[in-house]
Amino acid sequence: DAKTTQPPSMDCAEGRAANLPCNHSTISGNEYVYWYRQIHSQGPQYIIHGLKNNETNEMASLIITEDRKSSTLILPHATLRDTAVYYCIVRVGGTNDYKLSFGAGTTVTVRA
Amino acid sequence: GAGVSQTPSNKVTEKGKYVELRCDPISGHTALYWYRQSLGQGPEFLIYFQGTGAADDSGLPNDRFFAVRPEGSVSTLKIQRTERGDSAVYLCASSPRASGSNEQFFGPGTRLTVL
Numbered sequence: 342d343a344k345t346t347q348p349p350s351m352d353c354a355e356g357r358a359a360n361l362p363c364n365h366s367t368i369s370g371n372e373y374v375y376w377y378r379q380i381h382s383q384g385p386q387y388i389i390h391g392l393k394n395n396e397t398n399e400m401a402s403l404i405i406t407e408d409r410k411s412s413t414l415i416l417p418h419a420t421l422r423d424t425a426v427y428y429c430i431v432r433v434g435g436t437n438d439y440k441l442s443f444g445a446g447t448t449v450t451v452r453a
Numbered sequence: 454g455a456g457v458s459q460t461p462s463n464k465v466t467e468k469g470k471y472v473e474l475r476c477d478p479i480s481g482h483t484a485l486y487w488y489r490q491s492l493g494q495g496p497e498f499l500i501y502f503q504g505t506g507a508a509d510d511s512g513l514p515n516d517r518f519f520a521v522r523p524e525g526s527v528s529t530l531k532i533q534r535t536e537r538g539d540s541a542v543y544l545c546a547s548s549p550r551a552s553g554s555n556e557q558f559f560g561p562g563t564r565l566t567v568l
Binding site: 382383390439 | 488495501
């Protein structure tokens with residue numbers, strides 16, 4: 342059962358920020374929000390994860406709302422190479438829940 | 454360093470045949486996962502190994518599917534009496550350990566086509 346809801350697709354312009362929303366209204370206190378992406382014909386690639394605080398790395402920023410029921414992945418300056426399916430996944434960060442449960446994701450198309 | 458590798462990259466077989474798919478995880482990673490991805494869908498969990506043992510095989514669809522990891526490194530996913538519905542991309546991932554918030558590193562997958 343999918344624990345997250347994402348729009349099926351979105352377009353963004355090259356060089357602009359891409360904001361990808363995700364709803365996870367049933368998230369539990371010990372569950373992390375993970376983002377992976379999958380470029381065509383490749384395996385999924387980890388982007389970022391967070392528990393409650395906003396996170397930033399070299400790839401993206403993750404903004405989690407205070408109630409933790411939704412989050413936004415931000416690609417600050419989208420490039421054509423960022424065209425991919427982006428998956429928002431909720432996963433317990435403890436010792437027993439190791440599976441990644443992928444939904445359908447958001448297909449992001451970056452246009453020149 | 455080297456990432457997760459999977460062989461073959463493509464496998465075409467006939468209905469009823471037996472196939473083996475191989476995964477070489479990142480050196481030193483103790484946790485290994487198999488997923489299956491059908492066209493247009495996200496990956497679906499099949500089985501997880503911690504070391505040599507299968508800690509969870511609840512995602513295997515039926516007893517035609519079996520996986521081993523005899524030395525705690527390379528893993529082989531085995532499918533007996535293949536069916537057309539088994540056609541998919543089979544993905545392998547590894548992580549340093551299963552617990553905590555470790556990311557999983559995925560291989561490129563093996564595309565299996567059952568004719």
